[in-house]
Amino acid sequence: MIAAGSTNVGRQVTWVATLRATLPAFAELRGGELALLSVEAARALDTRLTLATLVRRLAQAPVPVAGVVALGAITAEDAAAAEEGKLPLLQLPSGTDLRDVEREITRLIADYEAQFERRSAQLYHLLTQRSLTGEGIPGLLDTLAERTGQSVACYAPNGELRSHRSKGSARIALQALRPTAKGETNLLNQQIWVEVIGPNDYPSGFLAVAGNQLDTWDREAALRGAAAMALEIAKEQAVQAAEERLRGDFLSNILTGPPSDLAAAIQRGQELGYSLTLPHMAVLINLDDANPTVLGRVASSVQNELTRRGITAPISRRDTNVLAMIPVSGNARPRDLIEQIRERLRVDYPTIAVAIGGQVNTLADWRRTLEEAEQALILGRQLFGTDRVIAFSDLGVYRLLVRLRETPELWTFYRETLAKLADYDTRQRADLIKTLEAYFANLGNLRATSEALHVHRNTLLYRLDRIKEISGMDLDNAEEHFALWLALRAHRVLATLDEAS
CATH class of the missing domain: 3.30.450.40 (GAF domain)
Known part of the structure; x- marks a missing residue:
């Protein structure tokens, strides 16, 4: 037991020195020894030789010992002397044989x-x-x-x-x-x-x-x-993986289609800690080229952030992203919460993208909010980047076009308005669609458009003439002007088909 001087217990011990039967009590000390003594034997050697006196002398030696190991009672004065001299003072249990202690210390040092x-x-x-x-x-x-x-x-x-x-x-x-x-x-x-x-x-x-x-x-x-x-x-992760599979299977079953027994699904969710009667919204956390290990850590981080805020939500790790179905209650602002989680995750994953679907009130609509989050993720990154949470509600007119993405009507409209221009750009490596986008972005202002494209005004006018000639659409006609504006947005939406598949 350490009785005093614990701040220096890390000193290196070079050897053990035992109290001699005659004065001086310790002879030929070279420094670094562990001084081993019996308080009773020291008093027998000299009645004035208290433990405190010995500790002070050993601490003040030119090269001090590493510490003192004492058998017998240690007084407050003894401890104070050890603290003052910054010398570790250890107390042996009563009945200890000092010869056995000396042998063990010697063996330990010799066979370190x-x-x-x-x-x-x-x-x-x-x-x-x-x-x-x-x-x-x-x-x-x-x-x-x-x-x-x-x-x-x-x-x-x-x-x-x-x-x-x-x-x-x-x-x-x-x-x-x-x-x-x-x-x-x-x-x-x-x-x-x-x-x-x-x-x-x-x-x-x-x-x-x-x-x-x-x-x-x-x-x-x-x-x-x-x-x-x-x-x-590893044991923790194995337990978490089992729980994740269980929770992931539950979420997958709901997303596959409306549960046949809604009450049973809600009861099962309650057993897992979820309040499925509340409105929910899908949140996708995407990390391009992430391996399963990294996605597992992302899922754990999301779970920890939600737990820290007292929120229980079904979470599932997917091929390239993590899905969380966040409950919405009272006057809560879920987008603020998700933005906070995104900021926290970006510290460790700078390229992360977070997208959310709309709020839905029943389990039967969970698939819809997931699809909206997927569409927001695919299209929103092109439109807004990843510097903020991307919501399906932010997509504006794109929300309508996404719904029509796979219909023949949208494809027919696109072929009649912009398809020829897109084909021309591809064949000739031209920038007519880019020119058209800049023209609409600058509300038809020729000077602002030419500056944005870094081209001369005459070059811009030539390109606009080529757009009219190739597409057959006149920008001076209000309806055709709007049709081209809408077709450009359809162009972006249709380009996401391969990415979504």
Whole structure:
């Protein structure tokens, strides 16, 4: 047991020195020894030789010892002397045989590597046992903090703090830390060592150990702790995957078609924690070229963000995106909530795109809001980019054209208005459609249009004449002017057919 001087327990021990039977009590000290004594034997040697006196002398030596190990009662004066001299003072249990202690310390020092490896293996065994008994990451951190005497913390793959066991300056440092790789760093006068949990290319998280001064054992404990936590997190992920499949199957069954037994579906949803009688809206979180592992993390991040806000929502991981059916209650502004989640996700996934469908009131309409979110995602990125949440309601006239996308009427209209112009651009590598778009964007102002296209006014006039000649549509005719404007928007919508398939 450490009775005093705990701030310096990390000192290196070079050898063990035992109280002599004759004065001087300790002879030929070279520094770094662990002074081993019996309080009773010291008094027998000299009645004036108290433990406090010995501690002060050993602390003031030219090269001080690493610490003092005492058998017997330790008084407040003894502890104060150790604190004053910044010398670790350890107390042995009563009845301990000092000769056995001396032999064990000598063997430990003489065979340090073997003992170190044994200690490391014992720690890993203890950690895995605690994991098997269901103590989770908090239990593993408790063990690491206890066995190192340092502050410890576990982080998610994005560097967000998950759990910690820390105090003082180390607590603040670990809360401020956002680890991204293995290695040593210093923060707020704290030495911090970070280990990667899981594979380096796709880490499951990070483990950090922090203190005023770390030693080899602290780093070894972090390494063993990270290995044990990798197993714990794998177990968590297996449970989450099973729950995700269960919830995903539930959501897929509803989206496949209206449930035959609506009451049973609502009851099943309640068992999973959902309030299906509330209005809902589909939210798609898309990440191009994402692999299943990354999408799984995105789904977990969305789930965590909703849970943090007290919202339960069905979530399903799909081929290239994550679908969440967000409940809407009272005067809530779901778009604001989704924008907050998008901003949070963009920190870790800068290319993410988020689209939402319209609000629907019944399970039978969930498919419709999903389709609207899909259309908003495909077309909205072309129109608005990904710098904000893309809503189906933002699409304006495109909402009508999307509904007509696969009808013969829209194709016939397109062929009669813009198809010849599009074919000409493709064959001749011309920019007539681009010219037409700029013309409409600038409300027919020739000067503004030529500046937007960076062409001379005469060039613009020539292009407008070619547009009239090829399409057969006259921009000076109000109806044909509107038909071309609408055809340009149909052109964008029809171009999304391949992307949507």
